Amino acid sequence: MAVCSDYHIHTSFSADSEALMDDQIQAAIAAGLSSICFTEHVDLDSPFRNAPPSDPTADFHLDYDAYRQMYLLKKIHYAGRIQIFFGLELGLRASMTDPLHQYLDLHPDFDFVIGSTHSARDGMDPYYDSFFRAWPGEEAFDPYRMYFEAALANIRAFDDFDSYGHLDYILRCGPLSADGSSPERSSSFLYEKYADVIDPILCELILREKALELNTSPLKKGFPETNPGKAILKKYHDFGGRLVTVGSDAHTPEGVGFAFDRAAMLLKECGFTEYATFEKRQPVMHAL
Template structure:
């Protein structure tokens, strides 16, 4: 089984109210070895209702999580991370994040297309879907060239969750050249990718990214794979991990990764 969920959001993220202790309790009931909290930090995210979204109170977050980690030391494995929003315009702030190296793990993700949020149906009005998806992948290419302070790239084809017809008419091969360049760049930088099961929760045929993209990553020499539910509520902890386990095994992966002190540890599949 996949015994470690490496992508979880709690009440420290503005889009979650989940209690960290509730995650721990359920993970232990499920027989998991550990979890990694990865609350959102997204510099310059568009304002909603007059407040900054995804502006993590890093000190409060770290103080709480490190105390929790210490409380359960020896009985349950807790790691502390952040999901960092990547954009060229905030690269210097991203790369200077956590200067005292307190975190175990940093997921690098892109949530915006040219500064706008594709989560909302109104975003897609009057836009050509394929052109918009291309712009998103172009932004990822720019982001990973300018931002370097992350360990793995999160939910690579995230935008498909919110496209008007999701993946009904989506063919990953239409964007092959972008994936090839993105994955080659990540591998060259020694960074991994995530298999994020929230895509399945959103009704997609595949996790994020499409399992064929994970296959391409392996074919290009990539070895570092983390698995995360991207859960914003406790109910989705470890969501569809059995399915991902089988997918990775079929692709020939021998290990998945969990990060500690910003270094990958390898767990046998």
């Protein structure tokens, strides 16, 4: 396995996972990984405006103290078998830069911070179908463009993160056509249609020396490409980007390290020779 580090894993400390930390660690060891980083959710603007009130997985606030304590216990317990790092997936929102900075200032112990755009369109999450429905009087409604424009604004407003997560997350959520397929579910299709806003996102990441995450979760869910797919990864490399992290976004043990051989081949096809992990917010490079 050319990629031996999974830098995007969730446990029951994230509202949308029931996985025990032990189970995720043991799955990583079984998969032959040498290191993992837990990246529990923090979305300060959750529950999102379009989340059903009855959804128990919609509140992405973290019990930091309990998470930190459990992490330290497991790091010591599994020493010599696997390296375990302490991370965060931080939901970005341009209108909340002060609270985001304050959160990281209060919690300086993270090895790694993923910055992700989960909410756009005035605090709505594309995970819920209502994101894709036009409001009364809304003309030329394009939820995909709206999402990427929000991502660009988020990165320009706040860059205290290490890697940008699942850049085209919205492709997991878009409505399916009648036959069960949808071109919007293809990362390459999205890039071709929205390159005018995706290219600036890639350039901002490079100029700010931020990594781009290759997220294998869509492959586990049956989608044809990773988040992002080959077209976006290659363009990032063509623009001069060299920092790439790899994460499964696993919420269950079955997802840990999923399709990492395929991820390594994809990175090589796009011109990359290394991938990055992080320790104490600093990149460490590894040969593919």
